[in-house]
């Protein structure tokens with residue numbers, strides 16, 4: 589069941605409401621009774637955990653030696669003599 593964040597523009601009251609998709613949206617502020625009470629469309633709860641954990645999971649799952657070797661070597665850049673790290 590999704591959680592909707594509501595905010596009242598009149599008094600600033602803000603609260604999260606657990607509602608079914610089929611429930612009618614709230615319109616009256618529980619604090620002051622203003623009819624301006626409305627959902628906040630926030631993406632905070634829906635952030636994609638994209639490359640972060642996915643890359644970590646991929647490295648850990650494939651093989652530990654390969655991942656440590658690649659991090660020590662720093663990729664292909666050092667092999668060509670283009671950097672001063674050796």
Ligand SMILES: [Zn+2]
Nearest residue numbers: 596599617620
């Ligand atoms: Zn209010």
